[in-house]
Every structure is written in C-alpha cells, then in structure tokens.
Amino acid sequence: MSEKLWAGRFQEKTAKSVETFTSSIDVDRRLYAYDIQGSIAHCKTLAKAGIVSSKEARKLTAGLKEIKQEIEAQTFEYHHALEDIHTHIESRLAEIVGPVAQKLHTARSRNDQVVLDVRLYLRDAVAAIIRLLGRLQKVVVSVAKRHTETVMPGYTHLQRAQPVLLAHHLMAYYEMFSRDTERLQDCLARINVMPLGSAALAGTPHPIDRKYTANLLGFKKVSANSMDAVADRDFMIEFASAASIGMMHLSRLAEELIVWSSSEFNFIELPDAFATGSSIMPQKKNPDVAELVRGKAGRVFGNLMALLTLMKSLPLSYNRDMQEDKALLFDAVDTLNACIDITAQLLPKIKFNKARLQAAASHGYLNATDLADYLVTKGMPFREAHHCVGQIVGYAVRSRKELHALSLADLQKFSDRIEGEIFDFLKTSQMIDRRTTIGGTATRAVKAAIRAAERKIHKTSADKK
Numbered sequence: 001m002s003e004k005l006w007a008g009r010f011q012e013k014t015a016k017s018v019e020t021f022t023s024s025i026d027v028d029r030r031l032y033a034y035d036i037q038g039s040i041a042h043c044k045t046l047a048k049a050g051i052v053s054s055k056e057a058r059k060l061t062a063g064l065k066e067i068k069q070e071i072e073a074q075t076f077e078y079h080h081a082l083e084d085i086h087t088h089i090e091s092r093l094a095e096i097v098g099p100v101a102q103k104l105h106t107a108r109s110r111n112d113q114v115v116l117d118v119r120l121y122l123r124d125a126v127a128a129i130i131r132l133l134g135r136l137q138k139v140v141v142s143v144a145k146r147h148t149e150t151v152m153p154g155y156t157h158l159q160r161a162q163p164v165l166l167a168h169h170l171m172a173y174y175e176m177f178s179r180d181t182e183r184l185q186d187c188l189a190r191i192n193v194m195p196l197g198s199a200a201l202a203g204t205p206h207p208i209d210r211k212y213t214a215n216l217l218g219f220k221k222v223s224a225n226s227m228d229a230v231a232d233r234d235f236m237i238e239f240a241s242a243a244s245i246g247m248m249h250l251s252r253l254a255e256e257l258i259v260w261s262s263s264e265f266n267f268i269e270l271p272d273a274f275a276t277g278s279s280i281m282p283q284k285k286n287p288d289v290a291e292l293v294r295g296k297a298g299r300v301f302g303n304l305m306a307l308l309t310l311m312k313s314l315p316l317s318y319n320r321d322m323q324e325d326k327a328l329l330f331d332a333v334d335t336l337n338a339c340i341d342i343t344a345q346l347l348p349k350i351k352f353n354k355a356r357l358q359a360a361a362s363h364g365y366l367n368a369t370d371l372a373d374y375l376v377t378k379g380m381p382f383r384e385a386h387h388c389v390g391q392i393v394g395y396a397v398r399s400r401k402e403l404h405a406l407s408l409a410d411l412q413k414f415s416d417r418i419e420g421e422i423f424d425f426l427k428t429s430q431m432i433d434r435r436t437t438i439g440g441t442a443t444r445a446v447k448a449a450i451r452a453a454e455r456k457i458h459k460t461s462a463d464k465k
C-alpha cells in the first residue's frame with residue numbers, strides 16, 4: 001500500500017484510531033464505477049488540454065478499467081488508511097501504471113471529485129426510482145381497473161362520509177405517485193450539473209475545457225461558481241425531500257392497508273406470502289410489510305433532517321462534515337427503492353372483501369348529504385336542507401334505522417318536498433354516479449381517469465423506446 005496522498009507536509013504518521021474514525025471507504029466504495037467513469041473523462045480532458053499525452057491518457061484509462069474489473073471481481077483490497085474510494089483508486093492506479101498516475105490529479109481535488117461521483121450516482125439512482133414509480137403506478141391502475149364496480153365508504157376524520165368507488169380511492173394514490181415522479185424529474189435538473197474543474201474551491205489554473213468534460217459525462221450544465229460547486233449539497237437535500245414526500249405517500253397507503261386488514265374493518269385480506277404470524281398467538285396474521293413501509297418513512301424523513309442539519313452551519317466551502325452526507329443519501333435511495341418495490345408487489349395480491357365494503361358503504365348515514373342535495377333540487381335552500389336532514393338523521397338514529405329504511409310517511413313528516421323517488425335517489429350506486437364532474441367518483445369519471453392514466457403510462461413507455 002502506498003503512502004498517503006497528502007503525506008508531504010506531515011512528520012508524524014496518522015494514528016490508527018484516526019484512520020478508522022475518518023475513513024469513509026465502507027460507505028463510499030459503492031461509488032467506484034462513477035469514480036472511474038469520472039476519472040476517465042477527466043483524463044480525456046487533460047489530454048485535450050495537452051497536460052497528458054494521448055499515450056499517457058490511454059495508459060491511465062486502461063489502468064482505471066483494470067481497477068474496475070478488480071473491484072467487480074472482488075480482488076480489490078480496501079484499507080481504512082486510504083480513507084475513501086477516490087484515494088483507493090488513485091493509489092491502486094499508481095501501482096498498475098506507475099508514476100504517470102500522479103498526473104491524473106492535475107486540475108482536480110477530491111472536493112470536486114466527490115461531488116461529481118455523487119451527482120453521477122444520484123442521476124442514475126433517480127432515473128431508476130422514476131422507472132420503479134412508473135411500475136407502481138401501473139399496478140395501481142390495474143387494481144383500480146378491477147374495482148370500478150366495488151363500492152366502499154369514503155372517509156373524513158376516519159368517519160364514514162360518502163360512498164366512493166374503490167377504484168377512485170386507489171386512483172388517488174396514482175395521482176400522488178405522479179406528483180412524486182414530477183418532483184424527482186425536477187430535482188434531476190439540479191443534479192445534472194458538472195462540478196469538475198472547481199478543484200479544491202477556487203478553480204484551476206490549468207487550461208481545461210470543462211464543457212468538454214460535461215459533454216463526455218452527459219451533463220447538461222457546468223457549475224458556475226467553484227466555491228458553490230464544492231460546498232453545495234442542495235441536490236441531495238432536494239432529493240431527500242422528494243423521497244420523504246414519496247415515503248409519506250407510501251406510508252399513508254400502508255396505514256390504510258393495516259387498518260383495512262384489521263377485523264374491525266375487515267376490508268381486505270393480505271396474501272399469506274406478504275404477512276407474518278406471531279410467535280405466541282396462533283391466530284395472528286400481521287401486516288408487517290405495510291408496517292415496515294410506514295416505519296421506514298420515518299427513517300427517510302430522518303435522513304432529510306440529518307442532511308439539513310449537517311449543512312446548516314457550514315462555512316464555505318468544503319468541510320469534512322460533508323463526508324457524512326453519503327450514508328444518509330444512500331439510505332434514502334435504498335429505503336425508497338425497497339418500499340416502492342414491495343408495495344408494487346403487494347398491491348395486486350390483496351383480496352378486497354367486496355361484500356363487506358359495500359355493506360359498510362350503506363350503513364352510517366352516508367347518504368345524508370344526498371338527501372340534503374335532493375331537498376335543494378326541490379327548491380329548499382341548502383342550509384335549511386342541512387338542518388332538516390340533521391333532524392331526520394337524529395330521528396333515524398333513535399329508531400335504529402338507516403335513512404333509506406325509513407318509510408316515505410316518516411320522511412314526509414320532516415318535509416313535504418320528499419317524494420317516493422327518494423329511495424332510488426339515495427341508492428349508493430346513484431349517489432356515486434351523480435358525481436360526474438372531472439375528478440369525481442362517478443363510474444364514468446373514474447373510468448375516464450383510468451383511461452387517462454393508461455394513456456400516460458403508454459406514452460411514457462413509448463417515449464423510453
């Protein structure tokens with residue numbers, strides 16, 4: 001193993017405990033492919049500027065590729081003394097290609113190198129998450145499509161409010177996941193900026209063409225201020241924020257599945273393969289997958305908070321504190337990926353208890369608002385209608401009956417505007433199908449929403465081809 005890169009000005013060796021404490025190799029080794037990709041591009045840029053000859057550039061590039069193979073073949077050795085992945089690769093390169101390796105670090109510092117690596121990594125990671133979210137949306141739509149006739153209670157305050165189609169309820173999540181996708185696409189624009197050439201913090205005196213490097217690596221922009229470029233972690237925070245919002249959505253869905261699978265609700269049955277038993281209570285079938293999605297949301301929020309806290313007091317430009325960013329970022333990426341994936345696997349296997357959902361939608365006075373609306377169509381002002389139906393509900397509660405189980409004569413005691421047609425009017429299916437405005441729960445509106453979603457999914461997959 002070679003000497004430390006920065007050993008020049010030191011007389012004492014670094015303490016072993018300090019090497020272990022300051023090393024980040026266990027975390028950042030997963031950036032190896034991006035570090036090599038970045039170094040190869042940097043090498044070409046140096047050749048273009050005449051800082052290395054084309055022969056040297058070829059030698060360096062071959063050496064870097066060899067290191068990549070070693071890492072992938074797991075023959076590469078890691079040592080805490082070499083701190084991080086950048087130093088590991090650079091020092092191994094020196095062993096393979098000899099002194100020419102020392103030229104590679106011209107016009108570059110680990111400060112711009114590490115941001116480059118993370119930007120390359122996160123660009124791929126975000127693209128992969130967007131694809132996975134697309135798969136989840138497809139699943140949501142296909143399950144919704146099977147349930148355009150399944151009726152259920154819609155809730156506010158977790159109290160039964162008005163009947164809706166299960167498809168409508170599910171498609172609400174499709175919308176949330178669409179916004180999550182848009183947020184990730186937005187943050188890609190800020191990730192896709194090339195920092196190399198900022199060097200330690202002030203830029204470099206060497207005549208490199210930064211736009212050329214950006215082109216080689218597929219970046220849309222080069223960073224405009226070298227100090228900002230090495231100090232900026234906004235793009236990670238922005239991602240963690242988008243990831244947190246996405247996790248919040250997954251967690252709400254998970255919470256609903258947990259509640260729905262309880263015997264109190266009994267709306268769904270979870271697939272055996274996705275539930276777990278209890279070590280003591282033989283009757284139990286626990287919704288652990290959904291619970292863990294809900295729990296892991298907290299972790300991702302924590303990563304966001306930790307990143308914000310990490311950055312809030314750091315003076316410009318690079319500070320070693322920032323090394324802590326990667327563990328948080330990787331954890332956010334991994335957790336979000338895992339949760340989207342498992343949710344997409346779980347959803348299509350859930351059995352919805354249609355009879356129970358339907359029964360729940362027709363008990364608990366979910367048609368009270370419609371009765372008021374009915375009175376409005378008969379010329380009664382809404383506030384008065386609201387009051388009148390309130391009295392009817394009170395009466396019905398006392399007689400332990402639903403509104404639609406009261407007799408016409410009973411109803412007419414409260415208002416002579418009520419006629420025999422009211423019983424059809426209060427049918428769940430009619431209540432649902434009257435809500436035909438865009439975004440409403442009418443079968444027609446929900447089917448239109450599903451068709452629109454399918455067109456969008458189709459278009460996105462065609463665009464990718």
Ligand code: ARG
Binds near residue numbers: 028083084110322323
């Ligand atoms: N391992 C470091 C990090 O992750 C790389 C940058 C090191 N720069 C430095 N000046 N020590 O932040």
